[in-house]
Amino acid sequence: MNASIRLDGDVAIVTGASRGLGREYAMALAERGARVAVNARDLEAAQKVVQEIAAAGGEAMAVAAEVGDAACVQAMVDAVMARWGRVDILVNNAGFTRDRSFAKLAPADFRAVLDVHVQGTFNCTHAVWGPMLAARKGRIVMVVSSSGLAGNFGQAAYSTAKMALVGMANTLGLEGEARNVRVNCFSPIGMTAMNEGVIPAEHHEAFAASRLRAGIVWLASAAAPNRVVLMGGGGSYERAYLGFTRGCRLNEGTPEELARRFAQVSDRAGEVLPHSAATQMELELANLRR
Numbered sequence: 001m002n003a004s005i006r007l008d009g010d011v012a013i014v015t016g017a018s019r020g021l022g023r024e025y026a027m028a029l030a031e032r033g034a035r036v037a038v039n040a041r042d043l044e045a046a047q048k049v050v051q052e053i054a055a056a057g058g059e060a061m062a063v064a065a066e067v068g069d070a071a072c073v074q075a076m077v078d079a080v081m082a083r084w085g086r087v088d089i090l091v092n093n094a095g096f097t098r099d100r101s102f103a104k105l106a107p108a109d110f111r112a113v114l115d116v117h118v119q120g121t122f123n124c125t126h127a128v129w130g131p132m133l134a135a136r137k138g139r140i141v142m143v144v145s146s147s148g149l150a151g152n153f154g155q156a157a158y159s160t161a162k163m164a165l166v167g168m169a170n171t172l173g174l175e176g177e178a179r180n181v182r183v184n185c186f187s188p189i190g191m192t193a194m195n196e197g198v199i200p201a202e203h204h205e206a207f208a209a210s211r212l213r214a215g216i217v218w219l220a221s222a223a224a225p226n227r228v229v230l231m232g233g234g235g236s237y238e239r240a241y242l243g244f245t246r247g248c249r250l251n252e253g254t255p256e257e258l259a260r261r262f263a264q265v266s267d268r269a270g271e272v273l274p275h276s277a278a279t280q281m282e283l284e285l286a287n288l289r290r
Helices: 020-031 043-055 070-084 107-135 146-150 156-179 209-219 255-260 262-266 278-289
Strands: 011-014 035-040 059-064 089-092 138-143 181-189 229-233 236-240
Touching: 011 020, 011 070, 020 035, 020 043, 020 059, 020 089, 020 209, 035 043, 035 070, 043 059, 059 070, 070 107, 089 107, 107 138, 107 156, 107 181, 138 156, 138 209, 146 156, 146 181, 156 181, 181 209, 209 229, 255 262
Parallel strands: 011 035, 011 089, 035 059, 089 138, 138 181, 181 229
Antiparallel strands: 229 236
């Protein structure tokens, strides 16, 4: 358990890695020995991160691609495969926000956020999925947010997109498990230009982006779990769970009875952590037998 976690020989793609948390993830993976493809829309910005990695003794390449464009993403993955012959790690980090209260949220803005976070994550993951299954090795990290897990005022688009990635990760984790492809989520809080106004000034130092390195390295490593939502910030880590209550069977089968017994339906005693969607039916069948 005390062995050093290393990524020597592994090849990683980090999307949206020219600045902010993405840059930090790329630097952290390279520090542990991974060869890193630094993705950004702006090639020049990506190359600056590559230079930083090289100066620290690591190996990296810059790859410009819009994650929402499937053809561009495939070209990016092809370029990485051509250079290094493999992709072991994918960190789906690219994204942005267009925060508005729901009443003021334009359909175009909602669509734009989903196109990058959800469609972009699909494009990148789909492009590496086949090679990872064939190699029987893969670590995929979906960068999510507590805005999706718990909601946040003014972030209907962002929270919808981030929670969608949790669902994607849960399914892909099931599909890839037998081939040693593990899929997890990381919900970080770290100081970036994007959230400078959200994190109070007195906490800026405490939530330095560098304090997220342990989380991203672990989820990218051979020691990674599967289908976990890891939360982190400031060097503190937590785990988010989605649990199912045991519930109860209605005797009358009426909405009035459901209203009367809703506290019993909501009782978290004996709460179950689902393995898959089938857990719901298993719980309901158990109640029917009682």
